Amino acid sequence: MFAIWPVLGYAGTKRKQKEEQPMPNIVEITDLSAPELDVYARLTEAQLRNKLEPEKGVFIAESPKVIGTALDAGYKPLSFLMERRQIEGPAAGVLARCPDATVYTADRAVLESLTGYALTRGVLCAMHRPAPRTAEEVCRNARRVAVLEGIVDSTNIGAIFRSAAALGMDAVLLSPSCCDPLCRRAIRVSMGTVFQVPWARLGEDKTQWPEAGLARLHAMGFTTAAMALDDRALPVDDPALQAAEKLAIVLGTEGDGLAAETIARCDATVMIPMQHGVDSLNVGAAAAVAFWQLRAR
Known part of the structure; x- marks a missing residue:
């Protein structure tokens, strides 16, 4: 053998x-x-x-x-x-x-x-695998967190973790339907930053998101900012967002973006202004822009 x-x-x-x-x-x-x-x-x-x-x-x-x-x-x-x-x-x-x-x-x-x-x-x-941690544990001293809804592409998960580590996110939280951050490809694309940024799931069952998950974030004192295309959205460089003591940046699934219920339950809707008729960025690229602009000063 x-x-x-x-x-x-x-x-x-x-x-x-x-x-x-x-x-x-x-x-x-x-x-x-x-x-x-x-x-x-x-x-x-x-x-x-x-x-x-x-x-x-x-x-x-x-x-x-x-x-x-x-x-x-x-x-x-x-x-x-x-x-x-x-x-x-x-x-x-x-x-x-x-x-x-x-x-x-x-x-x-x-x-x-x-x-x-x-x-x-x-x-x-x-x-x-490490023992699972709760959102409350990983967010205990956090000021900026990334919240991912329904992101299933392991490459995007890895890219978001790498940006979160490089650009000042204190933790990453995932909805129940997100891809596993410890799958082989996500780990490889992240260059190992999935081991450096604390992360947790906001529930293991789809019924625990978005209402219950966002309620937990609000209970921890986070202002929730939904990244979405909306004419009424705040630009990502709005001073009020940068001034938030604790901010959760909520990013949606590839293609469809955040669910309407999620957007409605967040405190603010935020968008990255576009040029040349481009309507949006890939979620991995959008995450990097948002993390840098909204990092804790």
Whole structure:
């Protein structure tokens, strides 16, 4: 099933070096159907998340840089999957930090046939999902938060988290129907910022949004600003918005934007003025503009 490389002798490395810097167990893949590899090859994102038993949930981080960011944030690795050349190369640093993790390895073609996609960065890491947090926990000291409604594209989720981290959002809150921020593509697009910005869901059931979710935000003292196309909307650079002590910037799903009920229940409607007949921006781009303009001064 697997061929286990002697750790002290792998790739011709000197015994003394390995004794000084312990490395994980390195396992050569010889059987693609091995159950140990299910997490990388055969489990869906929903199965990885494991909503019925959250304590058993797993997510996949990709690339040494992103994995390192997750380790910095306290996330715990289960195992690695990587090309052989990564072990003594770009992945050496993260492996040195995880001496108890197993490393499954093979040539790039074998790994691609296992996962069904090319490992563009050559390294995957299965990690324990953190315990869910409440919106109240992540917003305890927050002044600016992003609230996402029904955003299902993992690329947009990743881009929004990256902008939230870079442009001063203290937390990200998600409606029940949003894409999982810890799905592999969202993590990759975010460059690991999903591990740096606190986040939580405003309920797990669709009945908990928007009425109940927005009520929770108001109870925490947030002014809610709905980003939407409306002739009566305030421009995003309105001084009253910038002066708000606590502001929640509410962004809607791709295509349709925010639901009418959500807009009606928010304290203000806000839009980014457009030129050249363009009616709107992609939600990821709009988020970046809004976060920068409405950041806490």
